[in-house]
Amino acid sequence: MMQGMTRRGLAAMALGAAGATQAQAQAQWSPSRPVNIVVPFPPGGSTDVTARLVADRIAPLLGQNVVIDNRPGAQTVIGAEAVARAAPDGHTMLMSSGTTLTINPVIGRNLPYKPQDFAPIIHVATLPFCIAVKPGIPDTLEGFIAHVRANPGKVSWGHNGRGSFNHIAGELIRDRLQLDWNDVGYRGDAHQMNDLMAGTLDSILVGGATGLQVARSGRAKIIGWTGETRLPNLPDQPTFHETWPGLVAVTWFGLLAPARTPAAAISRLNAAAAIAVADASLRQSLLDQGILTAGGSPADFQAFLTREQERWTPILQRLKIEL
Secondary structure, three states: OHHHHHHHHHHHHHHHHHHHHHHHHHHOOOOOOOEEEEEOOOOOOHHHHHHHHHHHHHHHHHOOOEEEEEOOOOOOHHHHHHHHOOOOOOOEEEEEEHHHHHHHHHHOOOOOOOHHHEEEEEEEEEEEEEEEEOOOOOOOHHHHHHHHHHOOOOOEEEEOOOOOHHHHHHHHHHHHHOOOOEEEEOOOHHHHHHHHHHOOOOEEEEEHHHHHHHHHOOOOEEEEEOOOOOOOOOOOOOEHHHHOOOOOOEEEEEEEEEOOOOHHHHHHHHHHHHHHHHOHHHHHHHHOOOOEEOOOOHHHHHHHHHHHHHHHHHHHHHHOOOO
């Protein structure tokens, strides 16, 4: 009897020691090589800008270089699939936008990934879209909408391709305001920005980083935003919501890892990213580009993702948009 108890005691002690060792290893998790942040868009857009600002600040906190890996294409599917299939070891993250996990799972068919393939790390920021127009187009929001209505099928607007979040935002505006406008899809922000400044495109509906860039050139003007409230640094620029209550379309940016990434790695990455997002200079840099920082825990981010899916799914089904 004593011998049996001793064996059980030794087994329990061994299990306890193993558990303590494992817990200690988790608590001390650190990346052992450079960390990649996959951005499923070309360089220069709002998602890319956000990722680079965050990467610069978390690198010293993690003690490793943080490399931006741009993998655009197929409305973020290429980049998202790469992360979903990456080793779940904490060395690969996705800087997702709402397109990837809010839009694509509803409108896409045979996607090579699903939301459960990712582990939320942190909600980095939210992004309203802005409408910018070329010279000669009415340069107030209400005046522009009246102009589109007076010229059915003749006023063009650019977006990042069918199924992108700014395309969805434009379709929501079209549906709500009963507009007949000519949408033109692009593979990224740069080409539509160039066409707007060249005068071959009447308007664009884009993220703030692009919209503000063309506005500062003096060859276009921002006339409104799709957020619920005005941006604090742009108090003179109205929102659709002010004139048409409830007409709000805001995308988001967030960091996610492959599913089954160890909890200790998720916790360490969240802690570093939370410090970055709270940094005053980063917050101001993003605000200057029309981006509002967020933050919170992985659980907070998961709850946010659930709310976004619940809000947008019926809208997308009503609009009958397919990827």
